[in-house]
Each structure stands twice: as C-alpha cells, then as structure tokens.
Amino acid sequence: MTQRRDFIKKSLIGSAGMAIGGMGFSAKSYGSIIGANERINVAIVGIRARGVSHINAWCEMKTSHNVRLKTLCDTDEQFFEARSKTVFEKTGIKPLTEWDMRKVLDDKEIDAVSFATPNHWHALGTIWACQAGKHVYVEKPASHNIWEGRKMIEASRKYNKRIQVGFQNRSIPNVMEAIKFLHDGGIGNIHMARGLCIKPRDSFGIAKDSTPPSTLHYDRWLGPAPHRAYNEKRGHYNWHWFWDTGNGDTGNQGPHQFDIARWGLNKNEHPVSVFSSGGIYGIDRTQCEQETPNTQITIAKYNDGKILEFETRGRYSNAESGLGIKIGNIFYGSDGYLEIDGDTWKAYRKQEKVPFAGSKVIGSTEVASLTGSNNTEHFVNFLDAIKSGKDETLHCDINEGHYSSAVPFLANISYRLGRELKFMGDYEKFANDPEADTMLSRRYRSPYVIPSEV
Template identity: 40%
Template sequence: MERTGAVVSLKKRVGQPLALETIHRHLAWQFALGGTRAECRAGYFPKPISRALEVSNDNVISAACARRKADGTRQSQCPQYGFEPCRNLKSMTEPKKDGVIQRRHPHSGPLFHVADYGRKQAAWELNPGRQMYPVLPTLVLATQLPDQVDHLGSCCAPGIPVTLVSSSRLLSTSQRTIPMPIHRRQAIAATLAASTLPWANATGKAAPSDRLNIAVVGIRGRGRALLSGFAQLKGSQVTHLCDVNTEYFPAISRQVADLQGGKVPECVQDIRKLLAIQSIDAIAVATPDHWHALATIWGCQAGKHVYVEKPCSHNIVEGRRMVEAARKYQRVVQVGTQSRSAPHMMEAIAYVKSGKLGEVHMARAFNSQLRRRVPAVADTPIPATLDWDIWQGPAPKRAFNTNRYSYGWRWYWDYGTGDMGNDGVHDLDIARWGLGVGAPSAAHGFGTKLVFQGDTQETPDTQSVLFTFPDSDKVLHFDQRLWTPYHMEGYENGVVFYGTLAYLVLGRSGWRVIEKGNKLAFEKKASFSEKPHLENFVQACMGKAKPNCDILEGHHSTILAHLGNLSSRLGRPLKFNPADESILGDGEASALLGRQGRGGFVIPDKV
C-alpha cells in the first residue's frame, strides 16, 4: 500500500470482489462489491430501512439509505435525514493530473453513492460531512475493480478504520486508515490510528508511575477524539472505556490498544461501577450534554480529576454544582474549549489586551454552520446492547427513538443546548476571554427556526443575542445561522474584537488586524490542534501546571449560552445577578435555571 498525502492507493486485479468495512461511532457497515451489486450487510438504521444499494456498470446511480416500498421500488429520499440523492455524481467528479479522483459534493448528507468510472478508475470516498451527529459515511464505489491503481481517499473523515476483507467469508485481512487533518466540527474528527494524528507519539510512553490513567466516558463522537488523543500522549494512557452501548467496545478497545503499545483498556457500561475503580486517576467525559454535570460531580466525589467536554453543563445550576464539587474535593476539572491552549489564540488574545486596538468595547462571536433537518421517526425497541435508562440519566424518561439517541439529541432541550451551547460556546468563551469579563448582567436574545420549520428540532436555527456585563463598558454580541453554505469573516466560527483604533478577526486557522481606512495591518495563518489542551490537563493533574480552562472559566462562558437560549426561548430580555447566579424578576425563567433529575440520577443540592 502506498500513502501520498491524503490518498491511500491500493492495487487490485480486474473484477476481484472486495468488501469494505467501516467501524464508526454508531454503526459498523460492511459492503460487499461483486458484479453489479453492493450490499450493506450490517447497519445502525432501523430494520425497515433496506440494506441494499443498486449498482450499474454503465450509469451513475445513488441511494440514500433507501427504504423499500411495498412494490419493491426505492424511496428517493432518505427517510431519516431527508436528503435527496445526488443524480449526477459523475459530473461532480473529475480526475486530477495525477489521476486521483477528486469529489465535489453539493451537500454533506448521509448518502451512499455508487458510481461507475468506465472500469478505468475506482474511488472509495468516506465523507461523513462536517456536521453529522451521528455521521454516516458517504461511499463512492466502482462496479468493477480495474487492473490499475485504485484510489481511496477522504474529504473530511479523518481516520475512519477501513478493513479489506475477502468477498466470500468477509474475513479481515488488513486494516488501513485514511490520513486527513483534524476538524472539530466533523463528527468523527479523531482518527484511531497512530499514523493519522498530527501528534502521534513516536518517542514512547513515560514510566508507568509518570502516566495518568484515564477512563473515557462516552466513546463515540468527541469521545473518539479524546481516547485517541490521550492514548497517544506520553504522560497518559487510556485504561478504561465507558459507554452505555456495549456494541462498540470490541472494535474501539482494540484500536486504542494499537495506539498505546498493545495495552487493551477495560470496558465498563455503568459509570457508577467505573468510578469505583481505584486505579483510575481521571475521567474524560464526552457524553451528551445532559450527562456532563452528573458525571463530573460523581467523578470529583470519587477522587478523580475530570476533563469534561463543552458545554460543561446542561443548565446554570448544574454548572455551579460542578464548580463546587471541583473545589470541595480539590480536583482538576478542565473544560474542553481547546482554544484556550492554542498558541495562535493565546497570541491573538494578548494582542487584544495589549492596547494596540485601542479601547476594545465590543466583541462579536459568530457561528455559521450548514446543519440538517431532523425529520420525525417512530419510536423503536431499545437495542439489546444499549442501557437506555442510563443514557437518559437525569433527563425525563422517554421511549427510545433514534433521533434522541443519535444526531438529534443536541436539538432537544431535554438533552442538548442547541448550537449555541454545542459550537457557539467555543466562540463565546474566546470573546469573553478577550474582553476580560465574567458572567453577564443581562441577555437580550432572539431565536427562531427559519429554515428547519416542520422538523422535530426544538432549538433555533437562527439566533442573535446581546450581552452586557456588570460595571463594564463591554458588549458581547452572538450571531448564529445553521443554514449557511458559506462562512463569515473567512472563518466558519470565530470572534471579532472591535477597538477604537482597529479590529481583530480571530478564527481556528489564523487571525488578522484591520486598521483605520480598512487597511490590513497583517494576517497570520495557523493550524489548530487540541493536543496542547489535552497535555495541559495531564500536566495540571500531575501538579505541574494550572488548567487553561478551569471549570469556573468554562462555567462563566457556558452561562452565556444558557442565558442566550433562555432569552431566545422566552422571547424577552433577562436580567441576571452574577453574584448568586439568579434571574431577577422572572419566575418562569428562574424555573428553567436547573432541574432535579430523576431516580438514581439526581443533581445534588449539595455536593
């Protein structure tokens, strides 16, 4: 096998059957290619959805997770995600000079495209799209394998494990991964192969006594990124995996072992049993939002340090309990807003505070995304490998539904915080950091569904919130649209700091300063990695550093998201008292500051 940049080349004989297996957060698909049919042998979708895709030797045909109708014909729209199949895939692909087929996709829906390239070239492309939760790979195949070099590449799916197996027995013969850069809004933004991460550790591990033993709680989505990152750091190792769905343990535990010299992590389904294990030093919490607080509080009470994904809490009361738990039990609790440890972010924030922009009175945090609809789907039986009661945790008890369990949970208030809490909190945190302010004194918010009307999402797809702060002349404006196939200010997400002399635009890939007369003073490009943030957490747990985003900092930034959401939901401004974290003069809003939980998953009044 030959690697060149982001392309993996494989040589196969003409007509040789081949199966492609991808292990992914919510599914394990097996595709067998032989003759004129590609069949999905196993999948995450409910049983009514067909596992078959039709392939033609001469024409481009595509199917979107197709559901079979009673007459045997294929429904043209994906019943779960609502995307129409692409009808002209061949026109969107063109070979480069080096013969590598490049894919242009008009959207990033979870479609399975099957194409024929005249038996001269074959291309497999796994492209889940940058906003999929969960993400389903897009598969591009040729109907026959040519007696030439076939090209396997990825647009934005770094590190999906790919296993080539025999067509007759589907037995694994080798594993390969696709090297691609990391991107935080891609749902599988972490690879599980050491060679595919930019910080792959080539120097070996530290001595066992100098390593932090970490358990990752929630091993899909962001959990995949965290377990991969911590497994490859010199000063840490992943000793345990915890997930409510045992289906993913075998494949992911093997992959973690490959990253850390063969050490296989133990797998535990119930977090309460996990926290009783004394050898664990820290937990990394990558569950849905509604579990962040309880996992962190329990972790601190069990004597574990905690790395918790953003947003740190599901509501304001939970966030305060997390701060109290960290302080009472003297644990390091780091929030996963990785920009706090990015060198170019730190440099830009120092520039903002240097006075070179003049007096900085305002920051605008923007979040421009191209999300997708969440059409209604029927409730289904609970998968045998899933503990649905634990998954629901402190949230209200409801029937199992794939929308709740998979991508859709972010957009239901029971579990998620909308995209203001999901992606927007990164930018809110940067803006608050640069302005040098704490919790706000007021939020004036507007939010609605302009594009996704009629689907099941409860959170807004369009949002604008203005924050003011006590005893401060600073103003923070948050601006969000989830239906834009373009970026603002040259960045998908970012912050603009407005000074009396100049303004600064800051994003994940760099920053620039614009002076009077719209003159570009300078621009700096940068790459982004979460490795420094993970390293900072490990060093903080060992007493060698302070956490770059301590839970109190994360809590103050997450308050912005919670207040913005509350103001948008209620349709009125809210006054907030940062001293006791209460809403003034609004009983309805005050009732939404927290919730008790249920059963054995109660958020404690005192930690």
C-alpha cells in the same frame, strides 16, 4: 499501587507548589518529569463521536506522558469492539470496557476521567468523579444549565480535584497570542466581541417511538433527563437539538466562540442583560421534530456596557470578515478590529484594508505540529495541573468553563421566554423574574439527582 496513588495525591497535591518553585521548574516541565516516571490511568466516558478524539489524544500521549487508557465506558455497547481495537492498535494494550459509569468510578486505579457524553450528563458525571477521587476533563459546554456549573465548581474545590473544560482554543498558541494582543491594547479599548456559528444542517427527519437497541442501556443514557419513550431521532448526536439533553447549536458549537469572546473582552463575570431571538427556518417542520433553533441572534451586555454578540446560522449562508469566517470571532476596538478564524488571526488599524498584525503560523497542518496531531495540548495541560495540584495551572479551569458556558445558557432562556432578561451575576439569579429562575436548573429524575450539597 497504594504508594503510587499516595505519591500523586499527597506529594504532588500537597507540596508540589513549593517544590516546583524551589527547583526552578515550570509546572509544565515538572509535569513532564513526573510523567516520565509515574503512570496516569485514564478512563473515557462517552466513546461515540467526540469520544473518538479523546481516545486518539490519550493514546498519543502513551509514551510522551506515560498515560494508560485503561477503560472505555459508554451506555451503548455497540461501540466497544471498534474502539477497543483502536486503543490496542495505538498502544498495544487492550482496554477494559464498561457500560456502568459507577463501576468505572469505583476503580481505585483510575486517576482521571475524560467525559465526552451528551451535555445532560456532564455535571452529574463530573461530580460523581470528584466524589470518587478522580480528576476530570469534561467537554463543552461544562454543564447543561447554570446551576449545575456552580455545583461542579463546588465539587472541584471541596474534593480538591482538577476539572478542565474542553475549550481547546485556550491551549492553541495562535489563539493565546491573539488574546494577549487584545489584552495588551493592540486595537485599543474593546467595546464589542462578535462570535459566529455558521454551520448549515439539514433536517434529520422523524421516526416513531420504538424499542431501544439491545446494545443500549437506555435508562442510564437518559440519566438526569425526564423519562420518555426511545426514539432513534432523539438519540445519538441528535440529542443536541432537544432541550432535555442538549442546548442547540448556540450551546453546541457556540460555547467555543462565546468563550473566545468573553476571554478577549477580559470579562471574568456574568453579563447583566441578555436578549436572544430566532427560530427554526428553512426546513419542513412536519418532517423534523427539532426543538432548538437553527437561527439565533444573541446580545449580552456587561456592567460596563461592553457587548458580546453571537449569531447562529444553521442554514445556507455567506461567511463574514476578511478571513471569511464561518466559525470564529471578531473584536472591535477604539483603534481597529481583530479577526480570529480557527488558528489564524489578523488585526486591522482603523479603516485600513491591510492587516498590521497577525498570526505567523497559518493553517491547520502547521497548528497540528504545534499542538499534536490530535490537538493534545489541552489534554497535556490537564495532566500538568493534576501533577502540580494547582487549579491555576489549568488553561480552562471549571470556573472559566462555567462563565463561558453560562452565556449561551442565558441566551437560550431568553429565546425560550421571548424577552430580554436582567441577570444578577453575584447571585446567579434573574432580577425579579421567578419564571426565568426556574430555567436555571431542571427537575432531576431519581436516582440521577445532583444534590444541593455536593
């Protein structure tokens, strides 16, 4: 076992760059060769909702990339039996189950940890994993606030661990093609990117505080968040709509489209100003305790004047654009505009109504054939980066994930304060605005504290 881990840690990380170049292999092809001989042991933390997709993806790679899904971890033990059964049926191996993440991280056999926890656990779990010598795949948004994202970058670099953020569009061939088209000047000089999250959601109701179910380790579930009494309406999935644990739909579905927008604009920097406004509309506020807005408009401006515009509509609405986009992006350039809806894109020249360029493969079924039935390509890319030992192998390294997650975080701060904000990206501070600065981080509940020095 020591030989195997030494091989991964020393041989791959220490000298893979020269070996790959000398043999003429790409990082991906080299990763496939190593994957055929050296097993990667994976643990998943958070197995309820998005965690199911992680389970399916890692199980699918059992043979093709010699992945062993060794451990399932969740603070709610009610999911262990069903999820373990899924893993056994797909791989023939029964995984270990554990509610205590720290015990998973203490396992020397685990090479990588796949996080699908609530947002408020992303950063601390990732940092702990890096400190324990594990590589990390973490869902979007990368963190719960901007300060945490910076600490994650520092942990990745200090402990030489790869962190892939789950912006899966970065590994979808059609989306990659569309972005290249934009960067190559396909619609001229881009001056604005628009993102859309039209996702109607009904009220989830209210409930009285109560005793946590016996299967739930509630203190651990709260983790870094302030202590409060258990309430079933603030738990599973509904945590998205409360500031202590989530970031609303602008910070839930939104980060995917913020990421595509920033990527298409080719902005590897923070915006210099952000304004966001909205509210909770169309539901009876006396029958729902939601804190985050279901309707929100954001305008972020970069130093050169380019605009990133985003809209969240959580009630009934029409779609937009020729593709009928509800979840997607539109880019506006000097010579035309381009639409991206999932895996499909079309470009229009000036005022013409017929697209002059676009994706050749259209439809989720065909995309599945390209990326795997569980869209495993982003996970495969993560494995390639582990084996190459190079952050640049990642399609969405933590640095990229941080910049894309920061924009919706800035939007939410502007929304909560009710005013436009000026941001100094080089310092990750607001300009002469100590009130806004306090919202770049949070107060952490002991012992779930992210230290200044990771």
